[in-house]
Amino acid sequence: MRSIRISAIVLSMLAFAGAVQAQSFRGRSGRQDEQKTPQGTFNPVHKEEKRFPLGASWIAVSMNGKTFAGTERPAIALDDQFRVRGFGGCNSFSATAFPLKEQGIAVGPLAMTKRSCDKNVMATEQAFFSAFRTSAKWDTVVGSLVIKGPNGELKFERSL
16 A cells, blocks of 8 residues: 555656656747746745854844843843843843744743842843743844844844
């Protein structure tokens, strides 16, 4: 039964290859309808996947379009073991960050220190942690890292 399935798959692949070759031959014959796409032909567009930015350090530039003020900006560093370590503005943290298909990202629970800082700094840090923890997509755009999720968009620039 297994060999019958394999034979059927091989035969269908050969038939498809023959049809493609025949179409290619007809396309070179000088016919007027070369512009038409033959019915049943599928031309997939392969979008090249970007590489997840492992081994890099990033410093936050903005959250939801609002720039971070002051010297205590959030920062992250992604290592080759899919661990992210960073600073939220007051507290340090670490978590796992796995790349998913189609530039998705899954960030695990955050382990963080419990320092207390100014009320405004703590509010900004909490918003940063919420946006980072619930991130769903990432992208690299002209040297910047953009992480988006239901709780906001974070934009980072490369740091030393």
